[in-house]
Amino acid sequence: MVHRPLRLRLSRQALADNWRFFAARGGVETGAAIKADGYGLGARAVLDTLYAAGARDFFVATWSEAAALGELPEGARLAVLHGLGPDDGQAASASPARPVLCSLGQVRRWRAAFGERPCDVMVDSGMNRLGVGGDELDALEGLDIDTLHSHLACADDPAHPLNAAQRERFAAARARVRARRYSLANSAGILLGPDYAFDLTRPGIGLYGGAPAPGAEAFLSPVVTVETQVLQRRVVRAGEAIGYGATFVAERDTPVAILNIGYADGYPRNMSGQGHARWGGTLLPLLGRVSMDLVAADVTRADEVREGDWLGLDFDVDAIARASGISAYEVLTGLGSRFARDWTD
């Protein structure tokens, strides 16, 4: 295998602990959203880890994501959140996954092609993104529905009035549509309390260590650690600049390590002048702009660092999100394809 000079260390223990946190909160069946390649970490490894922890229900967005998982372990169930599009028939017939049908057109298409096979259905309760409308529920009569879903728009803000309104509308749909299970809550929805849990929950972001709502980080374990190899060590002379735009000018002779990571790997360019590398317990400020493939770290306090050494990156998902002005979801799903993904524990 060709060597990769940057790697993610991913903790199975932390991932499983986070799932157990939500499982204990929900008090019902607890699934896992593993779309977007397990929020950037690797969907198959996430599935295997959470299956071992006890999860049985998994959610991807598309049929290609479902196919990429390969064969499922005994008793694992998979649902495809984007349902059955006009070009999905072949993939759906070859897959054990259920579609989450999310429009009347999809319902008709499913009936015509697959008749009696069990499916899931998404009902819209106020997000107006995907879902069969509250006034269209009669059209679901006769479907073999495993799980009836809806999705919360504002669960990260417990005070938002739409939360209770969506819960009410979903409860009304539940009274009208027969299904084996009912499911409303994502990570943040679980934190809204037991009224939102119904029979099955669908946590995503919190499993991967991102805080679903302000303050929730206290309960979750970090799953991702980022490490990058030193490509070069050099001394930038006083008065000289580093990187594009010459935004950092050294006030004194400064030893720097040039690191094998950049915004193409998902380390946000907005972290320029803000981020840190780590050498053991020592934080090393990043200097100048984050480029596509490289960034520079001040190694004054780690003078022994040399070419080939591995440095950590200070990579708290929520802190990066706050500092760079993007969401924790984008930080995780932006982690690029150049990383080796090494699972530990």
Ligand SMILES: *Cc1c(COP(=O)(O)O)cnc(C)c1O
């Ligand atoms: C992505 C997604 C989830 C998981 O949401 P998080 O906010 O990451 O917990 C749950 N349900 C649906 C329908 C989703 O699309």
